Amino acid sequence: MIAPQNVEKTLQAPVTAIVAHDLRFYDELPRLFPHVDARSWFVGNEPLVDATAFRNGSLQGAYLILAARALGLDAGPMSGFDNEKVDREFFPDRQLRSNFLVNLGYGDRSRLHARNPRLSFEEAARVL
Numbered sequence: 001m002i003a004p005q006n007v008e009k010t011l012q013a014p015v016t017a018i019v020a021h022d023l024r025f026y027d028e029l030p031r032l033f034p035h036v037d038a039r040s041w042f043v044g045n046e047p048l049v050d051a052t053a054f055r056n057g058s059l060q061g062a063y064l065i066l067a068a069r070a071l072g073l074d075a076g077p078m079s080g081f082d083n084e085k086v087d088r089e090f091f092p093d094r095q096l097r098s099n100f101l102v103n104l105g106y107g108d109r110s111r112l113h114a115r116n117p118r119l120s121f122e123e124a125a126r127v128l
């Protein structure tokens with residue numbers, strides 16, 4: 001279910017979060033976005049539901065990583081796993097779709113990798 005390089009750190013982590021999106025998120029819109037009938041934009045429009053849920057779920061996952069690190073925790077996001085198997089095991093009603101996993105805890109400094117190189121702003125962004 002998990003890629004070989006991710007097994008040990010996941011077993012060691014006190015918590016592994018599954019960042020997943022809810023394909024029926026639009027049922028909450030009458031409460032969360034009450035000034036228009038936003039639910040009706042999504043009902044029956046599967047491509048729009050998938051894209052919107054994936055986009056917003058990815059943002060929430062990134063905020064989870066930032067929040068954990070702001071609290072002094074280490075957060076190790078992982079996409080190396082079998083989403084289909086995780087979904088079958090943890091979300092059997094198929095309403096939630098896993099995106100990525102995040103190991104949370106206090107890492108062993110002596111075993112953490114050094115920070116990877118980063119692209120410069122000029123390489124990563126195009127100013128239009």
Ligand SMILES: Cc1cc2nc3c(=O)[nH]c(=O)nc-3n(C[C@H](O)[C@H](O)[C@H](O)COP(=O)(O)O)c2cc1C
Nearest residue numbers: 003005006075076077078079080081100113115116
């Ligand atoms: C969405 C995502 C998926 C990742 N998947 C894996 C993974 O499956 N295995 C792994 O060892 N590292 C993976 N990484 C990279 C590590 O988690 C990396 O060490 C960590 O992101 C480093 O910290 P940074 O977020 O400051 O770059 C992934 C990173 C991201 C953002």
